[in-house]
Amino acid sequence: MGTQWIPDTNYENKTNWDKGSVPCGNDIVQFSAQRKVSVYVETVHSVQEIRLPVDGEFILPSGGGFTVSNGGDPGCGAGVTAQFKDAESLQWFDPALWQAAESSDDLEKGRFLFSVHEESVPCQYDNVLFRAGSSFRVDTTSNQPSVPVQSVSVLGKKFSSSSEFTHYLGSHSGRLQFHGTSSPSVGASGCSDASGCDCGNSANHNRICGTVTCAPMSCKKPLYPIGHCCDVCSAIVTIQYSSGFILESYRNRLQHLFLGLPSYQSIQLGMSKVLKSQYFLGVIPRAAAAEIQIVLLDGESGAVAEALARDILKDVQAQGSNLGITGAEFQASSGATSGDGAGDNAGVVVGAVFGILIVVIGLPLLAVLFRRGVIKMPTMPTISIPSLSSLRRSQEEIGDFTDHGFENPIFDKPTMMPEVPGIYGTEAANSISLTPSGVHFVNPAYDENETSIDFSA
Numbered sequence: 001m002g003t004q005w006i007p008d009t010n011y012e013n014k015t016n017w018d019k020g021s022v023p024c025g026n027d028i029v030q031f032s033a034q035r036k037v038s039v040y041v042e043t044v045h046s047v048q049e050i051r052l053p054v055d056g057e058f059i060l061p062s063g064g065g066f067t068v069s070n071g072g073d074p075g076c077g078a079g080v081t082a083q084f085k086d087a088e089s090l091q092w093f094d095p096a097l098w099q100a101a102e103s104s105d106d107l108e109k110g111r112f113l114f115s116v117h118e119e120s121v122p123c124q125y126d127n128v129l130f131r132a133g134s135s136f137r138v139d140t141t142s143n144q145p146s147v148p149v150q151s152v153s154v155l156g157k158k159f160s161s162s163s164e165f166t167h168y169l170g171s172h173s174g175r176l177q178f179h180g181t182s183s184p185s186v187g188a189s190g191c192s193d194a195s196g197c198d199c200g201n202s203a204n205h206n207r208i209c210g211t212v213t214c215a216p217m218s219c220k221k222p223l224y225p226i227g228h229c230c231d232v233c234s235a236i237v238t239i240q241y242s243s244g245f246i247l248e249s250y251r252n253r254l255q256h257l258f259l260g261l262p263s264y265q266s267i268q269l270g271m272s273k274v275l276k277s278q279y280f281l282g283v284i285p286r287a288a289a290a291e292i293q294i295v296l297l298d299g300e301s302g303a304v305a306e307a308l309a310r311d312i313l314k315d316v317q318a319q320g321s322n323l324g325i326t327g328a329e330f331q332a333s334s335g336a337t338s339g340d341g342a343g344d345n346a347g348v349v350v351g352a353v354f355g356i357l358i359v360v361i362g363l364p365l366l367a368v369l370f371r372r373g374v375i376k377m378p379t380m381p382t383i384s385i386p387s388l389s390s391l392r393r394s395q396e397e398i399g400d401f402t403d404h405g406f407e408n409p410i411f412d413k414p415t416m417m418p419e420v421p422g423i424y425g426t427e428a429a430n431s432i433s434l435t436p437s438g439v440h441f442v443n444p445a446y447d448e449n450e451t452s453i454d455f456s457a
Helices: 104-109 162-169 172-177 202-209 247-259 303-323 343-371 388-401
Strands: 002-005 028-030 036-040 044-047 049-051 055-059 065-068 081-083 098-101 127-129 146-148 151-154 157-159 183-185 234-241 268-280 284-297 325-332 432-435 438-441
Touching: 002 104, 036 172, 055 172, 098 104, 104 127, 157 162, 162 172, 162 183, 234 303, 247 268, 247 284, 247 303, 284 303, 303 325
Parallel strands: 002 127, 028 049, 028 081, 036 055, 044 065, 127 151, 146 183
Antiparallel strands: 002 098, 151 157, 234 284, 234 325, 268 284, 432 438
16 A cells, blocks of 8 residues: 655745745745755746755756846745745654555555544555655654654655665755654565555554544544544444455455445545454453454435445345455444344343352452451350350249239238238237238228238339
8 A cells, every 4th residue: 555745845835835825036035044954946946035944955856946036026026035834843643644545556646545543644564655756854753663664755766675765864865854753664564464454553543643633523423433533423334354355355346336326425435454452241351353444434424324334234244255254243323233232132141241250250359368368257246145054043043032923912821911000909010011022011991801012123
């Protein structure tokens, strides 16, 4: 695959000047004194004055150069000071600064590919192209020591040898065109896997996304493709494949079958192999699995992209076995998926299995912690339960002082009644007596039938 750098530092490019136009004979041309720049000058230009940087160069092909005028250019106006824009901030890992195509021929003809952000900058298997009639300045700072690619073409020369390109990077032009803490390296072999290869830019994902501004989404369920920096209103088809799957052949099949249809002309299709993180029971990470991700954008709510996703799945059901496809599914910004209705049951099963897993793992863990003394059982208070023999001894010790309840004095024996003094003619030392069963007193209101009422204490 080929990836082409878009910006340049060409003198004839009007977007490189602060006035929005190329300086003419009555103008003063100024370059920032402390900035490094390599400027490609394709034709002859007349200027009144040029203020050059401390470190820079003009690349002058045949027919390029400058003439100094005395300010007498009648078609130039009164003359202004034109400032060449600073290219110091342009970064290698900015997706907006690259165009990708399947081949160099497609790059020349403008047949560009849509890709997720990670793959919109050169991948490790790509051929990088800086246009032949142009110069540039790019910051190649990376999260890794080098930026590996298959080859780099500069000023019409293709570098695929590591030693040759290293020598160019050390030249004056190379130092002006490439700068940063990392350097591009060439010589990586092309992708030899027919099912596609991982881009290899995941280590710089945050750096890539730091250059991207995401627009707000209005669809029901924005999706986040692997390798992308923003949520999108789209549909994503995920394909599982076997050894017979050929990525480029399948891409061409989709373009031929569907993208040529009037109803799908607005669709942008990005297809690549991605490494999807895998989790056991949705929690425990395990080795990533390779799959084919197809991102479909329609520029609107995603309804057209969803319709195409459903058509792709129908084609997979009919011809997938002949294409090396073993399975496919999709999700859409409407909330629809190819497995509608199965998600809830799957969640119940996963929840049940996860609960069993907690029990299976948790019990042995508690046993180990208890054995090592990390967890201790709480101390319970000691409660003594008296034996039957001790209860009997206690009862014997109480003896006659046991309360036998309410006593009816009518049926008491005469000898148990106290003698009542006074009106009964019987002298006694006390009118109130204590008995083993309680306290007794005599009611003198009865002169014949003596009655004793017991208020047992």
